[in-house]
Amino acid sequence: MxxxxxxxxxxxxxxxxxxxxxxxxxxxxxxxxxxxxxxxxxxxxxxxxxxxxxxxxxxxxxxxxxxxxxxxxxxxxxxxxxxxxxxxxxxxxxxxxxxxxxxxxxxxxxxxxxxxxxxxxxxxxxxxxxxxxxxxxxxxxxxxxxxxxxxxxxxxxxxxxxxxxxxxxxxxxxxxxxxxxxxxxxxxxxxxxxxxxxxxxxxVNDDETQKLARQGQGWLEEHPERELITRRYLVHQQPLVALAEAQYSASGQSADTQEPAGSDDNATADVPLRVQRAQSVLKVLKDRGAQRVVDMGCGSGALLRRLQADPFFTRIVGTDVSARSLELAANTLHLDERSDAQQERITLLHSSAVYQDERLNGFDAIILMEVIEHLDLSRLPALEAAVFAANAPRSVVVTTPNAEYNDHYPGLEQGALRHDDHRFEWTRDQFQTWAHKAALEHSYVVSFEDIGPAATSVGAPTQMAIFYKEQA
Structure with missing residues (x-):
C-alpha cells in the first residue's frame, strides 16, 4: 500500500x-x-x-x-x-x-x-x-x-x-x-x-469517538457530509454515532444548537436539528428548481458549504452584515484556494437584509435561515420591501424557531428565548399570520413545513415558510 x-x-x-x-x-x-x-x-x-x-x-x-x-x-x-x-x-x-x-x-x-x-x-x-x-x-x-x-x-x-x-x-x-x-x-x-x-x-469502541473528534478538529465540524463520515468511521454502530453527535452538539452556545428532549420521532432523533434544517432547505431549493441562490445572513458559512458541495447550485451568494462573519465564511469555504471558475460560482457580499441591494436581484431563491428572529419586529417591513419587493426572487425560504416548542429544551427557563441575540420567537399562528400577509402584499403563494421531531400539540422545533411565485 x-x-x-x-x-x-x-x-x-x-x-x-x-x-x-x-x-x-x-x-x-x-x-x-x-x-x-x-x-x-x-x-x-x-x-x-x-x-x-x-x-x-x-x-x-x-x-x-x-x-x-x-x-x-x-x-x-x-x-x-x-x-x-x-x-x-x-x-x-x-x-x-x-x-x-x-x-x-x-x-x-x-x-x-x-x-x-x-x-x-x-x-x-x-x-x-x-x-x-x-x-x-x-x-x-x-x-x-x-x-x-x-x-x-x-x-x-x-x-x-x-x-x-x-x-x-x-x-x-x-x-x-x-x-x-x-x-x-x-x-x-x-x-x-x-x-x-x-x-x-x-x-471499535467509545475511544474512537474521541479519536474522531481529535483528528477532525477544525475541518469535520462543518463538513456537509459529517453524518456520513461519522457513521462510516464508527462502522455504523449507532450508539457510538449518537455519542459522537452529542459531543458535536455540546460545543454549541445556544439552546437552539442543542437537541430537544422528549422527541416523539425516533427516525430523526439522532440527526442534529441544525442538520435537519439545512437538509430541509436544500430539498426545498431543489424541488423549486432554484440553482441561483442567495444565503442572506450566512454567518460563518455552514449552509454555504453545503451549497458549495452540491453541483446542482450554479451561482451562490452569501451575505451578512458582519464583516467578521464573512471572513469566517471565506475560511470555511477555502475561497482563496479555489480556481477562478470556483470563485466565480460563489461570492460573499457585505449587505443587510433590511436594505435594498440591487446586486441580489435576479436570483432564483433567497434563503433566510434563522435570520428574522435576530431583527427587531419594527425592521420586518424593511426586510419585506428589500427581499420580496426589490429583489423579488422566484422563491423565498424562511426558517425560524417555533416558540411553542421551547419547553422541550432542557435548561431553558420559562419564557426565555433560545439565543441571547434573538429579538423575538413566534408561535406557529404568529409566523403564519405574518407570512400570509407578506405573501399577499407581494404576490407570492406561501406554504409551511415543520423541521425536526414534532411533539404533540406544540409542533416541531423549527418552522419553515416557502414563498413562491406561481408560473404564468
Whole structure:
C-alpha cells in the first residue's frame, strides 16, 4: 500500500520544497522502516529538489498473519479469508500507519520550521488504490474531499484490462491537489481513508469517538457530509454515532444548537436539528428548481458549504452584515484556494437584509435561515420591501424557531428565548399570520413545513415558510 505526498514550491515563493522532510520529521537521505502491528512501514523520498519534493509511505502487510491475529479481525469479516485486498488498498491499516509514522507531523508543530508548519502549502497526495465499495464510489470521493478544497482526479481501475467489457472494479486510483496545512491534510486522510473503505480491521469502541473528534478538529465540524463520515468511521454502530453527535452538539452556545428532549420521532432523533434544517432547505431549493441562490445572513458559512458541495447550485451568494462573519465564511469555504471558475460560482457580499441591494436581484431563491428572529419586529417591513419587493426572487425560504416548542429544551427557563441575540420567537399562528400577509402584499403563494421531531400539540422545533411565485 502506497501513499505519496508532494510539496511544490510556487514560482516566486520562498518555500523550499525540501523542507517537507522537516515537517514530516523523517530523514530525507535514507529509507526508514517502522515495525507496526499491521506490518512494516517504510518512508523514503523518491524525488527531492528545492522546487518539488515527494515523500512516500509504503506499507507492507502480511495478510496471513493479519488473518490469524484475533486482535485485527474487523467487524466486516473480510479478514476471515486468506486472500483479500488489505495489502493493496488504502484502508484503516493505512490510517494506522499514517498515525504512527507521522504522529509528530499531525500535531502541526515543527521546532525547525514553525512558520511552515502553520502555513497552507501546495500539496499533491497520490494513492494508487482506494476502495469504493458501493455504486456511488466516484460520487463519494467527491462528497468527502471536494468540500475540503481538494481538486480530485479519480480513475476507476478495470476489473480486468484484458476484458474491458467486464467493466470497472470497486477500486480507483486517487490524486488530490490543493493548498492545505500538512497536519490538516494528514488528519483528513487518517479519518477519510477508513470512511471510503467502509471497514475497519480492529474493534471499535467509545475511544474512537474521541479519536474522531481529535483528528477532525477544525475541518469535520462543518463538513456537509459529517453524518456520513461519522457513521462510516464508527462502522455504523449507532450508539457510538449518537455519542459522537452529542459531543458535536455540546460545543454549541445556544439552546437552539442543542437537541430537544422528549422527541416523539425516533427516525430523526439522532440527526442534529441544525442538520435537519439545512437538509430541509436544500430539498426545498431543489424541488423549486432554484440553482441561483442567495444565503442572506450566512454567518460563518455552514449552509454555504453545503451549497458549495452540491453541483446542482450554479451561482451562490452569501451575505451578512458582519464583516467578521464573512471572513469566517471565506475560511470555511477555502475561497482563496479555489480556481477562478470556483470563485466565480460563489461570492460573499457585505449587505443587510433590511436594505435594498440591487446586486441580489435576479436570483432564483433567497434563503433566510434563522435570520428574522435576530431583527427587531419594527425592521420586518424593511426586510419585506428589500427581499420580496426589490429583489423579488422566484422563491423565498424562511426558517425560524417555533416558540411553542421551547419547553422541550432542557435548561431553558420559562419564557426565555433560545439565543441571547434573538429579538423575538413566534408561535406557529404568529409566523403564519405574518407570512400570509407578506405573501399577499407581494404576490407570492406561501406554504409551511415543520423541521425536526414534532411533539404533540406544540409542533416541531423549527418552522419553515416557502414563498413562491406561481408560473404564468
Amino acid at each position: 502506497l501513499v505519496t505526498i508532494t510539496l511544490d514550491s510556487p514560482v516566486g515563493s520562498e518555500i523550499n520544497a525540501m523542507d517537507l522532510s522537516h515537517l514530516l520529521r523523517k530523514h530525507p537521505e535514507k529509507v526508514q522502516s517502522f515495525d507496526l502491528p499491521v506490518g512494516t512501514a517504510h518512508v523514503f523520498y523518491p524525488h527531492r529538489t528545492e522546487d518539488r519534493t515527494t515523500a512516500a509511505l509504503l506499507l507492507q502487510i502480511d495478510p496471513i498473519n493479519l488473518v490469524r491475529s484475533k486482535r485485527f479481525r474487523g467487524d466486516s469479516g473480510i479478514l476471515d479469508y486468506y486472500v483479500n485486498d488489505r495489502p493493496y488498498t488504502a484502508s484503516s491499516l493505512t490510517a494506522v500507519a499514517i498515525g504512527k509514522v507521522f504522529r509528530s507531523a499531525m500535531t502541526g508543530v515543527s521546532v525547525s520550521r514553525p512558520e511552515l508548519a502553520s502555513t497552507a502549502l501546495p500539496l499533491t497526495i497520490s494513492i494508487p488504490v482506494i476502495s469504493t465499495r458501493d455504486a456511488r464510489g466516484i460520487d463519494l470521493v467527491r462528497r468527502l474531499f471536494a468540500p475540503l478544497g481538494w481538486n480530485i482526479e479519480q480513475d476507476p481501475i478495470a476489473l480486468d484490462s484484458d476484458f474491458p467489457q467486464w467493466g470497472d472494479s470497486q477500486y480507483s486510483s486517487l490524486v488530490l491537489r490543493g493548498t492545505e496545512r500538512l497536519d490538516v491534510a494528514l488528519r483528513q486522510l487518517y479519518v477519510l481513508l477508513p470512511v471510503l473503505d467502509d471497514s475497519k480491521h480492529y474493534w
